[in-house]
Amino acid sequence: MTATGQERFDRKLIAPMVLGSALNPVNSSMIAVALVPIGAALGAPPAETAWLVSALYLATAIGQPVVGRLVDLHGPRRLFLAGAALLGIAGVLGALAPNLGVLVVARVLIGFGTCAGYPAAMHLIRSESRRTGRDSPNGVLTALAISAQTIAVVGPTLGGLLIGFGGWRTVFAVNIPLSLACLVLGALRLPRGGGHESGSGSLDVPGIALFAATLSALLLFLMEPSTAHWYLPVLAVAAGAGFAVRELRAAEPFLDLRVLAGNPPVLGTFARTLLAFTVSYAFLFGYTQWMEQGRGLTPTESGLVLLPMFLTGIVVSSTTGRSDGVRGKLLVGGLAQLVACALLLFVGARSGIWLLVAIAVVVGIPQGLISLANQKALYHQADPERMGSSAGLLRTFTYVGAMVAAAAGGTFLSGGADTTGLHxxxxxxIVVAALLLVVTVLDRTLRRLGPAAVR
Structure with missing residues (x-):
């Protein structure tokens, strides 16, 4: 039977959902090929330009669940438009920045400005499922996965082309037209209202502050792990303990820890996300920097070598996205990550371009599988009333993984992105990828995961 207009997903929502979800991944990955030219132009060493990566991760890790909670309370439209406007301001600031400090501020604003896209999209998908009574939006979830993760892979290619066309400032300036497009699409297509609690719920400000303090201390330590910074993990533990006490006592907690503790499948999804993106981001930034410094490629050439990641990820996501299976995607994706990491042990300063491209192809397989599988898992596992904050928290674990990756890169590539450091x-x-496979195999709930009735 053909679905009526009331029973079909509102397709006018797809464009703002996909574009909004893509803003954060593309900004987090474009910068990979810009670090070296920015450092050269501003006289900043790698230890300082690394803040351009870490600043966005920190802002995003904190901001995503906060904005997601606001989406749950007040609906997606206002948060989407506010984020888009902030992104445009950040684009102007970055394009005109006179020094590295201003660039870091611009990256923080980009991080906060791109926080609304993904939680808003997941909120809208759940809302449309309620309206239509059709609870298996595989096509829409696949579109989000392609926009979020395979676009993250094409980011270095896009960044390299932009730098070749107009210099490193174009990596920031490109956010201006992206912001305008989001403002127009959001204003014209996103519904007004739509919060599950009609905006009547209160925001747990003390809980948010303690959450931010916990993550800030933890991520700042991961950015520069050393015994001299011993106080940061201590602060993280203290703030985390305070956060737990606060959330367990609050009438309307920012993150309902009781619900999370009683939902092991969601915790498993968060853990897999952290492990998978530790590998993904460490590979992306470490491999890219090695190609430029250890192999001697230009930023544009490095971006083009990584292009097969994007193409492979698109093909894999498109061909597997409509299937309901989750466990199989995670197993194949985890195995591909393991193989790709092992292949890095065979590259050197004289490696042929064909080998570099082949590795990019292998990396594209998990790019097209793992994020899609975890996204589908979260859709079925999370509390529908907190879909926005749950989606935001999923991105938090994404960027905690990215920060672990940055710490690993800083440790192994501290003497320069040479072949020894890359190995x-x-x-x-390899150890992290193996752990991802173990966690996936041991999670029996994945065998039963599939479409569920609308809750």
Whole structure:
């Protein structure tokens, strides 16, 4: 039977959902090929330009669940438009920045400005499922996965082309037209209202502050792990304990820890996300920097070598996205990550371009599988009334993984992105990829995961 207009997903929502979800991944990955030219132009060493990566991760890790909770309370439209406007301001600031400090501020604003896209999209998908009574939006979830993760892979290619066309400032300036497109699409197509609690719920400000303090201390330590910074993990533990006490006592907690503790499948999804993106981001930034410094490629050439990641990820996501299976995607994706990390042990300063491209192809397989599988898992596992904050928390674990990756890169590539450093990083990533496979195999709930009735 053909679905009526009331029973079909509102397709006018897809464009703002996909574009909004893509803003954060593309900004987090474009910068990979811009670090070297920015450092050269501003006289900043790698230890300082690394803040351009870490600043966005920190802002995003904190901001995603906060904005997601606001989406749950007040609906997606206002948060989407506010984020888009902030992104445009950040684009102007970055394009005109006179020094590295201003660039870091611009990256923080980009991080906060891109926080609304993904939680808003997941909120809208759940809302449309309620309206239509059709609870298996595989096509829409696949579109989000392609926009979020395979676009993250094409980011270095896009960044390299932009730098070749107009210099590194174009990596920031490109956010201006993206912001305008989001403002127009959001204003014209996103529904007004739509919060599950009609905006009547209160925001747990103390809980948010303690959450931010916990993550800030933890991520700042991961950015520069050393015994001299021993106080940061201590602060993280203290703030985390305070956060737990606060959330367990609050009438309307920012994150309902009781619900999370009683939902092991969601915790498993968060853990898999952290492990998978530790590998993904360490590979992306470590491999890219090695190609430029250890192999001697230009930023544009490095971006083009990584292009097969994007193409492979698109093909894999498109061909597997409509299937309901989750466990199989995670197993194949985890195995592909393991193989890709092992292949890094065979590259050197004279490696042929064909080998570099082949590795990019292998990496594209998990790019097209793992994020899609975890996204589908979360859709079925999370509390529908907190879909926005749950989606935001999923992105938080994404960027905690990214920060672990940055710490690993800083450790193994501290003496420069040479082949020896890359091989050390590869060994670390092999261990993490193996752990992802173990966690997936041991999670029996994945066998039963599939379409569920609308709750």
């Amino acid at each position: 050390g990083l590869a060994l670390f990533l």
